[in-house]
Amino acid sequence: MAGAPARVTSGLKVQCGIAAPKIEIRDLSKVYKGRNGDTVALQNTDLTILQNEFVCVVGPSGCGKTTLLNIIGGLEASTSGSVKVDGVEVKGPGKERGVVFQQYALFPWKTVQKNVEFGLKLRGLSKQERKEKAEHYLELVGLKDFAHAYPKELSGGMKQRVAIARAYAVQPEVLLMDEPFGALDAQTRAQLQEELLKTWQKEKKTCFFITHDVEEAVILAQRVIIMSARPGRIKEIIDIDIPYPRDQSTKLDPRFISIKNEIWSKVYREYLEVTK
Known part of the structure; x- marks a missing residue:
């Protein structure tokens, strides 16, 4: 029903039904050492991502989104906690994980x-x-x-x-994407969103997609992960209960608008925490 709140879930049930865990993140923390003291980028982060699931991550700048992606990709090591892909702990880059960055x-x-x-x-x-x-x-x-x-x-x-x-x-079995459309104009971005969805539906990879654009997250994802202001934690997980296929006309749907506004308000509250 239009205007109904988005469903907050534990992350183990999605639109496509029950599926096996693909990525398991447990009690993950990352601390960067610096001359002016330590910076806690991630703190006690827990998340399960399912086989073939499309997940988008949003949150204020500096909340640890890219750090989390880099640890999943094996490009950085965590300070504590673990990341497992198919039950095997990530110790470095692997052929089962592909990465797409904002820079080509x-x-x-x-x-x-x-x-x-x-x-x-x-x-x-x-x-x-x-x-x-x-x-x-x-x-x-x-x-x-x-x-x-x-x-x-x-x-x-x-x-x-x-x-x-x-x-x-x-x-790769897992596709990690760090704001891949962030530098593009609005029209090109919209086109690539649709093409990415078509490719994902054909190839059925597990997608972990970082974006600052809440509208982009809602058009793409089965679940949107909202991260808190630093130190980064999983603040909330919201199911996007809008059926696929989706295209730009989906953005005019009252249900889409309701979910987008709800997520945006939550992200904005986290942004205000950063600027206090």
């Missing part, structure tokens, strides 16, 4: 296709296998006709599609 990080001297093939080459695939996989994922993100172009010839949105295709091509 493409090799400017390689073509679009060769950029997508890069991770496949590291994994020892043959030239033909690399070509076939790159073509498949470039077609999936709508860039098949730009396979032989160079990054300097692409728009920002196209570069980000290449980065997404490259991450998908190595077929």
Whole structure:
């Protein structure tokens, strides 16, 4: 019913039904040592993310969102606590986890296709296998006709599609995305949101997506994780009980607007804590 509050859950039941845990975060803390004292980025964080689930994380700047993603990705070590993927503790980067950052990080001297093939080459695939996989994922993100172009010839949105295709091509089980659309204009951002959802529905990866944009979180996610002001903790978990497929017209739905406003008010309260 329009205007009804979003459901706050324990995180073990989502729209798609009961599924096995994919990522288990237990009592996770991260403290950065500095000349002016310690900074507690994360404190006693607990979260379970399910197989094939799409989760978005929102919260004020400095609340530890990126730190959490980096620890899941094995790019940083926690101070205490643990992260497990399929029951195995994360000790560093792994092929089952792919990362997409806000900056495209493409090799400017390689073509679009060769950029997508890069991770496949590291994994020892043959030239033909690399070509076939790159073509498949470039077609999936709508860039098949730009396979032989160079990054300097692409728009920002196209570069980000290449980065997404490259991450998908190595077929990670978990896709970690740190504000991948944050630097794009509104129209390109909306287009890539829809394309990402279509790709996720076809490929069924587990997606952990960080954003500052509450509207983006609600259009993409099955659950939205609200993080508190520093020290970062899981403040609230909200089910987005809006059926897929979703597109930009979904944003006009009264239910969408109600959930977005509810989450925004909670995030804003955390922002006010930061600015006190």
